[in-house]
Amino acid sequence: SELEKEYNLSKSFDKSAEDQYKGTNFPWYSKVENVLKDTFKLKEFRPMQLAAINATLSKKDLLLLMPTGGGKSLCYQLPALVGHGMTLVVSPLLSLIEDQQIGLKKLGIHSRSINSSTSKENKKLVNDYLSKGTKPAIKLLYVTPEWLSKSKLFKSYLQKCHGLGNLERIAIDEVHCCSQWGHDFRPDYQFLSLLKDMFHDVPIIGLTATATLSVLFDVQNMLNIKGCLILRTSFNRPNLFYQVVPKPQQNQESITYLENLIKNDFKGQSGIIYALSIKDTEELSESLRNRGIKARPYHANLEPELRRKVHEKWLNDEYQVVVATVAFGMGIDKPDVRFVIHHSLPKSMESLYQESGRAGRDGKRSRCIVMYRFNDYFRGSAIINSKTEEKKLRSVLEYCLDSSTCRRKLIATHFDEKWEQKECDRMCDNCKEESTIVWYNITSVCKYIYSIIDKAQTQEVNLTLLKLLDIWYKGGDKNLRVENLSMPKVERQHAEIIVAYLLMKGYLMDYKSYTAYATNCYIQKGRDCYLTENTVIEMPISSSINLRGLLKRSSSGDESDSKVIKID
Numbered sequence: 001s002e003l004e005k006e007y008n009l010s011k012s013f014d015k016s017a018e019d020q021y022k023g024t025n026f027p028w029y030s031k032v033e034n035v036l037k038d039t040f041k042l043k044e045f046r047p048m049q050l051a052a053i054n055a056t057l058s059k060k061d062l063l064l065l066m067p068t069g070g071g072k073s074l075c076y077q078l079p080a081l082v083g084h085g086m087t088l089v090v091s092p093l094l095s096l097i098e099d100q101q102i103g104l105k106k107l108g109i110h111s112r113s114i115n116s117s118t119s120k121e122n123k124k125l126v127n128d129y130l131s132k133g134t135k136p137a138i139k140l141l142y143v144t145p146e147w148l149s150k151s152k153l154f155k156s157y158l159q160k161c162h163g164l165g166n167l168e169r170i171a172i173d174e175v176h177c178c179s180q181w182g183h184d185f186r187p188d189y190q191f192l193s194l195l196k197d198m199f200h201d202v203p204i205i206g207l208t209a210t211a212t213l214s215v216l217f218d219v220q221n222m223l224n225i226k227g228c229l230i231l232r233t234s235f236n237r238p239n240l241f242y243q244v245v246p247k248p249q250q251n252q253e254s255i256t257y258l259e260n261l262i263k264n265d266f267k268g269q270s271g272i273i274y275a276l277s278i279k280d281t282e283e284l285s286e287s288l289r290n291r292g293i294k295a296r297p298y299h300a301n302l303e304p305e306l307r308r309k310v311h312e313k314w315l316n317d318e319y320q321v322v323v324a325t326v327a328f329g330m331g332i333d334k335p336d337v338r339f340v341i342h343h344s345l346p347k348s349m350e351s352l353y354q355e356s357g358r359a360g361r362d363g364k365r366s367r368c369i370v371m372y373r374f375n376d377y378f379r380g381s382a383i384i385n386s387k388t389e390e391k392k393l394r395s396v397l398e399y400c401l402d403s404s405t406c407r408r409k410l411i412a413t414h415f416d417e418k419w420e421q422k423e424c425d426r427m428c429d430n431c432k433e434e435s436t437i438v439w440y441n442i443t444s445v446c447k448y449i450y451s452i453i454d455k456a457q458t459q460e461v462n463l464t465l466l467k468l469l470d471i472w473y474k475g476g477d478k479n480l481r482v483e484n485l486s487m488p489k490v491e492r493q494h495a496e497i498i499v500a501y502l503l504m505k506g507y508l509m510d511y512k513s514y515t516a517y518a519t520n521c522y523i524q525k526g527r528d529c530y531l532t533e534n535t536v537i538e539m540p541i542s543s544s545i546n547l548r549g550l551l552k553r554s555s556s557g558d559e560s561d562s563k564v565i566k567i568d
């Protein structure tokens with residue numbers, strides 16, 4: 001239950017645990033310091049790194065939560081060089097493993113990996129060390145979860161390694177992949193649950209940038225490390241400016257908007273645009289190229305060779321913009337990305353945070369823009385197929401619709417982090433504009449929409465958002481128009497905001513209809529919503545938007561104040 005979750009996690013979040021481990025009075029401290037400076041060539045630790053290192057060297061099971069780019073890898077790479085034995089690193093992708101190994105090699109650190117594409121000789125080297133302790137000793141061994149779950153032989157060697165006292169620690173990178181609640185669930189991560197059974201005295205360190213309570217709880221359960229220590233740094237990235245902008249209805253206008261941004265605000269600067277589909281990335285990057293911008297698409301269908309080339313040229317600033325699907329993700333480590341633009345809604349708050357987080361790793365001011373259009377919600381909704389994913393997409397919709405709450409607060413709240421308003425320092429659109437909230441009575445609008453839906457239903461017509469609005473504004477099918485109610489005097493662009501709000505609050509719902517070729521999303525009345533005579537639906541709207549023609553509640557009045565004033 002929720003309560004149990006809270007209780008167990010609160011034990012894990014024991015603040016004193018962090019204080020307990022961040023000190024320099026551990027027996028291995030001088031060695032830790034030497035390795036940091038001499039081997040990793042770094043001057044000092046970043047927040048929470050030393051605490052994590054001390055905790056895992058103290059053989060504690062640990063989940064380490066740090067935003068992308070925070071420096072999680074060091075927290076298992078460094079301890080691996082302090083102890084006598086081997087650290088097994090589980091990492092979700094071969095490309096991530098390769099990147100890490102290249103980095104380690106540059107520092108003169110010897111690591112190995114084993115997977116289906118490892119050569120026979122190298123497999124033998126690894127297996128000899130694991131089963132017999134043959135020199136040279138391996139300090140860091142990288143595997144994918146697939147390999148761990150598939151290869152019985154590997155597991156048996158690992159057991160021998162443990163028997164020889166050489167298995168010192170297990171690091172699980174991107175550990176949120178264990179959880180269905182995470183944004184990157186990977187079925188093979190489930191097999192990691194056997195690790196604690198096989199090696200109950202070997203400490204586990206799980207690392208992730210995702211940190212909602214449900215994910216953490218799930219991960220602890222999955223790995224059999226309930227109640228383990230959790231260390232986390234703040235998720236705030238103070239140098240990122242978060243904003244949501246309306247996405248123009250016309251595609252060409254959208255391109256023009258992007259062109260202006262990229263040629264003026266971000267002239268000569270590097271960035272990423274995330275798009276919904278492979279087709280979108282191709283079309284969008286071509287349109288941008290036609291306007292003289294060095295943009296290239298990046299997605300899973302590109303030949304690996306071409307994909308690497310795009311990544312590399314972007315790293316070297318030969319391409320200014322990568323227009324990508326979410327396939328352009330984990331392991332991207334360019335320090336001077338000045339902008340990340342979501343061309344359509346990200347699929348969850350986690351994705352929003354993670355993908356935006358690829359901007360400004362060097363600490364300099366960078367912008368994270370979501371281009372929002374209500375219709376994209378339906379496009380996104382059409383390609384998902386679980387309640388969980390639906391819930392996640394809704395929270396993004398909520399984020400976009402909120403035109404008054406600090407964006408950082410919305411993000412922090414999502415990650416169950418406490419948030420002080422002042423910490424944003426006007427680094428988001430809502431804080432910068434200081435708009436206030438006006439409550440509008442939208443009951444009549446809701447009733448109007450309901451009568452359109454009723455009429456459509458009697459004629460067995462499915463209503464898309466577009467169709468609904470067309471009928472509302474007396475276009476579309478004549479037979480579906482509602483004649484007995486007068487049309488609410490709201491501009492069409494605002495009508496969209498109201499429909500979105502009603503959907504979010506459950507007064508409306510979307511449902512899918514499948515054909516062999518496509519999934520379509522339609523609008524319906526909310527399942528449990530009955531409007532009675534006395535129902536009043538009110539909606540908070542930013543003072544920057546004026547819903548002329550609707551009833552407005554005085555903003556000084558409290559919730560119970562039923563006084564409404566008519567404006568215009």
Ligand code: ADP
Pocket residue numbers: 042043044045046049066067068069070071072073074333
């Ligand atoms: P994460 O896995 O948390 O996203 P990484 O481990 O990939 O982050 O580290 C991101 C970058 O930060 C890397 O380039 C790394 O070398 C650098 N880094 C890590 N720790 C430190 C430190 N203490 N001082 C300076 N740079 C660091």
Ligand code: MG
Pocket residue numbers: 072073173
């Ligand atoms: Mg990492």
Ligand code: ZN
Pocket residue numbers: 405406407408409424425426427428429430431432
């Ligand atoms: Zn703010």
